[in-house]
Amino acid sequence: MRKEALEAAKNAYKIESECIATMLDYFDDEQFSKAVELLKNAERIGTSGCGHSGIICQHMAHLLCCIERPTRFISPAEAVHGATGYLQNGDVMIFASRGGKTKELLPILDICKAKGVKVITVTEDLNSVLATSADVVLKQYVNRETDKYNAQGTTSTTALCMIFHALQAALIEETDYKNEQFALIHPGGAVGERLNKK
Numbered sequence: 001m002r003k004e005a006l007e008a009a010k011n012a013y014k015i016e017s018e019c020i021a022t023m024l025d026y027f028d029d030e031q032f033s034k035a036v037e038l039l040k041n042a043e044r045i046g047t048s049g050c051g052h053s054g055i056i057c058q059h060m061a062h063l064l065c066c067i068e069r070p071t072r073f074i075s076p077a078e079a080v081h082g083a084t085g086y087l088q089n090g091d092v093m094i095f096a097s098r099g100g101k102t103k104e105l106l107p108i109l110d111i112c113k114a115k116g117v118k119v120i121t122v123t124e125d126l127n128s129v130l131a132t133s134a135d136v137v138l139k140q141y142v143n144r145e146t147d148k149y150n151a152q153g154t155t156s157t158t159a160l161c162m163i164f165h166a167l168q169a170a171l172i173e174e175t176d177y178k179n180e181q182f183a184l185i186h187p188g189g190a191v192g193e194r195l196n197k198k
Contacts, residue, residue, distance in 0.1 A: 020162055053096040
């Protein structure tokens with residue numbers, strides 16, 4: 001391996017750890033609390049994003065299902081072809097868009113508003129259309145991506161993951177979710193074996 005490659009690999013750890021450490025400086029207690037309250041009371045939850053953000057939104061949908069918050073990732077492509085029928089008045093949609101202007105999400109935003117679906121947006125730009133049109137906005141801080149061109153979705157996906165993990169951790173407390181409940185819906189794999197061990 002080239003020396004530059006090894007240095008780049010080690011520097012990636014530094015970049016991402018610095019990002020997470022700084023994220024707490026941007027943590028908004030009021031907005032975060034509102035987001036948790038919406039997710040706690042929602043009958044159904046949707047998540048949506050494009051590219052790397054979309055992949056992390058799929059992860060969030062699974063995380064929420066694991067604590068029995070019925071959630072579905074709604075692909076931006078499918079959303080405008082009927083998939084938003086999943087969401088009803090009073091439900092919650094989570095949008096993830098670092099720049100807050102992802103054009104594929106804007107028609108979904110309009111549908112949510114028309115149907116009375118509450119919107120949580122995670123973005124870096126608090127003045128973007130997805131932010132100003134949301135019921136709750138969670139600030140996504142990113143220092144820089146890990147590649148030398150500052151172009152690949154690396155640190156930004158870690159930051160988004162961190163916000164979603166924090167939401168799940170808070171929801172476990174707010175809903176008094178029990179490990180026994182998780183054991184019932186997760187009998188598979190080593191985790192299921194450990195949880196269901198008599």
